[in-house]
Amino acid sequence: MSRLLLLSPLLLFLGLAYLLPLSGVMLQSVTTPEPGLQNYSAALGDPLVWSVIWRTLRVCLCVTVLAVVLAYPLTLLWLKGNTATRVLVELAIMIPFWLSVLSRAFGWLSLLSNRGLINSWLQSLGIIAEPLTMVRNEFGVVIGMMHFLIPFAVFPLASAMRSVDDRVILAARGMGASRMRIFWQIFVPMTKSGIVGAALLVFVFSLGFYIVPTLLGGGRSVMIAELIYLRIFQIPNWGLAAALSALLMVSIGAFLVALIKRAGVSTT
Amino acid sequence: MSARKPAIEAIDIGKDYGTFTALSDVSMKIMPGEFLTLLGPSGSGKTTFLMMLAGFEAVTRGFLKINGFDKTHADAESRGFGMMFQGYALFPHMTVEQNIAFPLKVQKRPKSEIRDRVTDMIDLVGLSGHGHKRPSGLSGGQQQRVALARALAYEPPVLLLDEPFSALDKNLRGQMQDELRRIHAKMGTTFVFVTHDQSEALALSSRVAIFDQGKLQQLADPTTVYERPSTRFVAEFLGDINVLPAIFDGPVSKVGDFSVTLPEAPAASARHIAVRPEKLALQPESSQIGLPCVITDRIYMGAQSRLQLSSVADGSPLVIDIKTADLSSAAEPGHQIRVGWAAKDSLIF
Incomplete structure (x- = not known):
């Protein structure tokens, strides 16, 4: 009883600030403008919604693959490098956590935009004549999201790499296996659980991204979260926005269940 | 080879x-x-x-x-x-x-x-x-x-x-x-x-x-x-051994009153004589040769039994392994006995 009492402020806060508005949204998706499932059929029947869903999946898949692939060598450096390398990599992983996603998105904007640092540098060196289009498209969105999500991929990878028994690697070396063979045929397969875990985590996170696609996509590569925003504030259609939110939440929930099930399996 | x-x-x-x-x-x-x-x-x-x-x-x-x-x-x-x-x-x-x-x-x-x-x-x-x-x-x-x-x-x-x-x-x-x-x-x-x-x-x-x-x-x-x-x-390191302080005089070594004549004279640095427990033997009760010891404990280990002993002269602990069948019922804690060993089984350190 006393445990429940101690928890009650948190439960109350979550109930008022989260559960109540959420159930309001869920309710709206089946009541606005009139009761029924017409919002869901409208959402799933709209080719624009489908193109946004496909883009979201495409971008998130790209981000996931790139983030995990780049996080893998980074994690290796963090765990196996010399002391200076480790400290450097650790800072590189931790500092992004302290910066707001908004300032990072603006940072990328000033680097990648047509009159941004990279383009003006390349132009002044005479390497390119016309600025490269690196924002207001999926490229910019992928870069920005990947930068945010790489640290999240590092931790599941690190825990998998730490559990690899050094003697297994020594055994393979003693049999004359080359470094490449040991890496690809022994080390990578032994960290498979970390790779899958990192990929699921990054993918789930990326599905609901709003600020980065909005700023770096510049309204041209709209993803699902931005579409929901547009359906609320630009073409007010709260019922449809609520239905889209519900769809997004359910699909993320499904991935989370898969993630937790995996974690449950790997710990037993 | x-x-x-x-x-x-x-x-x-x-x-x-x-x-x-x-x-x-x-x-x-x-x-x-x-x-x-x-x-x-x-x-x-x-x-x-x-x-x-x-x-x-x-x-x-x-x-x-x-x-x-x-x-x-x-x-x-x-x-x-x-x-x-x-x-x-x-x-x-x-x-x-x-x-x-x-x-x-x-x-x-x-x-x-x-x-x-x-x-x-x-x-x-x-x-x-x-x-x-x-x-x-x-x-x-x-x-x-x-x-x-x-x-x-x-x-x-x-x-x-x-x-x-x-x-x-x-x-x-x-x-x-x-x-x-x-x-x-x-x-x-x-x-x-x-x-x-x-x-x-x-x-x-x-x-x-x-x-x-x-x-x-x-x-x-x-x-x-x-x-x-x-x-x-x-x-x-290789199993149990009894290590006894000894005084050496040429090939003759003395542990208390008990003397063993070694096959050859040991090095001048020798201070101890050592014998494995299974190389020790109980002397007959009537015997006057052997190192006098008091039994402090008797441990049954199946086919073998182990006696823990204490040398009467200086209290050095010893262990001796003997076939249980060969052990008389008199060999109980508190009894005094004599133990001996073959000169060739002596190790000198």
Whole structure:
């Protein structure tokens, strides 16, 4: 009883600030403008919604693959490098956590935009004549999201790499296996659980991204979260926005269940 | 044997970690086909020596020759030795067959040869029918067999074994020791085996190298290291021994009033006479020769019984092992008895 009492402020806060508005949204998706499932059929029947869903999946898949692939060598450096390398990599992983996603998105904007640092540098060196289009498209969105999500991929990878028994690697070396063979045929397969875990985590996170696609996509590569925003504030259609939110939440929930099930399996 | 070249020759090999000397000036020749055990307590340098043989630890001092060639600084990959680790070190994501095939694939052997060889090795270690299982589906003893099969599959000239049986229970250990002896005899591979278990070392090896505090103490066949240990450490490490302070006068040594005439005069540094418990004998009650002792405890161990004694002269503790059947009921704590031993069984330190 006393445990429940101690928890009650948190439960109350979550109930008022989260559960109540959420159930309001869920309710709206089946009541606005009139009761029924017409919002869901409208959402799933709209080719624009489908193109946004496909883009979201495409971008998130790209981000996931790139983030995990780049996080893998980074994690290796963090765990196996010399002391200076480790400290450097650790800072590189931790500092992004302290910066707001908004300032990072603006940072990328000033680097990648047509009159941004990279383009003006390349132009002044005479390497390119016309600025490269690196924002207001999926490229910019992928870069920005990947930068945010790489640290999240590092931790599941690190825990998998730490559990690899050094003697297994020594055994393979003693049999004359080359470094490449040991890496690809022994080390990578032994960290498979970390790779899958990192990929699921990054993918789930990326599905609901709003600020980065909005700023770096510049309204041209709209993803699902931005579409929901547009359906609320630009073409007010709260019922449809609520239905889209519900769809997004359910699909993320499904991935989370898969993630937790995996974690449950790997710990037993 | 002496006409053949040693498989491995260590010449004054040493290893430092910073200012700490883990191993100093070890020299030995390991002959082809022998079963050499490196024995010692933890921290004695035996594992460091094995890791330097394997090429996993850099050599600080000295030389290492393999088949007569200098390989002091050659990497592990190029030595072509087999290695069995504590904790098996199997590839968890591969089946038994794939584990055994891995070193053969590294050597780019033809597919059909790999298949035949894997089947042969699985039969050799008695794991037929388990080829498609993952290591996690096998018992500790079975995993151990897979590790052995994998280490021997590519016919390495030398197999290094780092305490491979330390995780197994006593019965399984005994079985695996028999298995290892059988496989050693069949394959003719040179085995270098590290253990801290002295009975395992004595049972398996053709020669035993005993290490302590980074130094090689003695290298000889099991009978010699047990019966004629060269140092007090070796004598005490290989089973129980009674060490008694003695006074030496030429070949005559005196422990209290009891004197033993040794076959030859010991070195001037000699201070103790040592005898294994099973070499001591109870003297008949009427006898006036022997070291007078008081029985402090009697321990029944089945076929054997152990008496714990205290020397009357100076209170030195002794133990004596005797067949239970030969022990009279009078041999109870508090009784005084006399013990004796043959002069040739005396060890002098």
